[in-house]
Amino acid sequence: MDTKAEAAGAPASSWSPLAVPAFRMVWTATLLANVGAWMASVGTAWQMTVLDPSPIMVSLVGAATALPSFLFALPAGALADIVDRRKLLIIAQVFMLAVMLVLCLLTVTKLITPITLLLLIFVLEMGSAFETPAFLAVLPELVPKRQLAPALALNGLGINISRVIGPAVGGLVISALGVSAAFAIDAAAFLAVIFAYASWRAPRHESHLPAERLTAAMRSGWRFARESPALKATLVRAGLFFLFASSYWALLPLIARDQLAGGVNAYGILFGCVGAGAVAGALVLPYVRARVSPDRLVLGGGLVTAAATAALAVAHTMIVAVPIMLVTGAAWLAVMSSIMVAAQVALPGWVKARGLALAQMVLNGALMLGSVTWGVVADRLGIPWALALSGAGLALASAVTLRWSLPGDDSLDLSPSLHWPAPVVAMPLPGDRGPVMVTVEYIVEPENRAAFAEALAANAHVRRRDGAIYWHHFIDTADPRRHVEVFVVESWLEHMRQHERVTRSDVAVEAEVRRFHVGPDLPRVSHFISATAPG
16 A cells, blocks of 8 residues: 555545455455355245245245344444444354355255245345444445545445346356255355455454443434434435335346246346446446535436336336346446445444444335335236336435435544543542433523524534433523523433544534623533432
C-alpha cells in the first residue's frame, strides 16, 4: 500500500481494496460461497417445483428464505455489536455447512418432502441471518477508512458476479447431475469462507466501558432506529420497494416453466440475467451516483423495475424475457446499492451491526410478505395478473416514498466527537446505579422561545437515540426566560455510553440550540442519580 498517497489523501481507486490481503482473501472466499449459494437457491426453488408445483408452495421457498432474517435480525445485530465478530462469523458458517450437508443427504436418499425442504431452508437461513450483520459490520475493518466506499462497491460487484455465474452453472449442474450436486458444491464453498475468517486477525476495539448485555443492546438498537430520521427513511424506502419487487423473484421458477415453457436451464438463465444486469449496472453506477441524488436514483430504479415487472407479465418467449431480466437486474442493483449505502451512512460504529440488521429485517420481511402475497394472487388470478398488479403498486410506492429523504454519502459525520466533559462525581458510582437524570439550563429571550423549542426538539432525537428513556422541556414559572431540558437514562453506565456515542454531526445540532442561550456562561449541566440503590 502506498502510505504516502494515503497520507496525502489521494483518492482510492475502485480496485485498491484488493491490494489489502485481508480484504482480498475474504472477498475471494465470499465470491465462491455466493456462487455456491446461488446454485443452491436455484436447486431449492426447482426442487419445490418437482415436489409440489403449486404457486403458493413455490412462493413459500422465498418466504422461508426471508423469514429468518426478519425474525432474528435484531438479536443477530445486537450480538454482532457485543461479541467477537470473527468468532461469530466462523460459528455461523460451520452451522450452515452442517445444515447443507443434511439437505444434500436427504435429497440423495429421496427422503426430502416439501415441508422438510421448507424447514431446512429456514434453518439454513437462520445461520445467514446471524452472519450477515456481522459481515456487513466487519467490512469497514478489512480496509483503511478511505477505501471503504470502493470496498463496499467491490462487495456488491462480487455478489452480482456470483448471481450471474451461480444460477447459470446451477442450472447446468442440476440438469446434468441432479439437485443434490448443487447442494454438495455449496457445502464445499462454506469451507473456503471458514478458512478465510479463521486466517484473518480482527483489530482490537478499545473501550473503557463493558459490553452491553444482549437485551439492552437490542433495546438500544431499536431506540436508535426509532429516533434516527436518516435510518427511518432508509427502512421505509427499502420496505415498500421490496414488498412489490418481490413478485418476480418469488414466481420466477413458474414463469420459466409455465409462462415460457422452459426447464431448469431456462430458470437458471433468467436468474443469471438478473445478475448480469446488476453487474452491468454496477459498472456505470458510480458515474450515475455522482450526478443523481440517492432519492432520485431509488425513484428511477423503482419505476424501471415496475415497468419491467409489468412487461414480464406479457412475455412468452425467452427472447423477450432475457432483456427484461437484464434491465430488472440493473434497476434492482441501483436501488439495493443506494439503500445499503444510505444505511451505512446513517449508522455510527457502536450500533452499525444492529442498524444494518434492522435494514436486513425490513428487506427480508418485505420479501417474505411479498412472496406469500404474490403467490396467493398468482394462484387465484394467474401469474400475469400478479406481475401486473405488483408493477403498478411498485410505481405508486416509488413516488409516494419520495417524502422520506435518504442521506447522502457525505451528509453525516458520525465519528465520535467526545466533546462532552466528564461529569463531576463526589462519590463512588457503580455502573448499574440508576436511573440518572440530566438537566441542562438555558436562558432564552421570550421572542426566541418558539425557534429555541424547535431546535431543542431536534436535540431530543439525539438524546433518545443515544440512550435516553425520557426527555422533556420545562419553563420556569417564576422566570419565563429560564428553560430546563431534562432527560433520564437507565443507569450511570448507560449515561457514560452516551458520552461515547455523541457524534460530530450532533455538535452542529447542539450549537443550534446553544445559540439562543444568552446567559453569561455556558448552559448549566447537572447530573442526578436515584437515591435508591439497586436491590
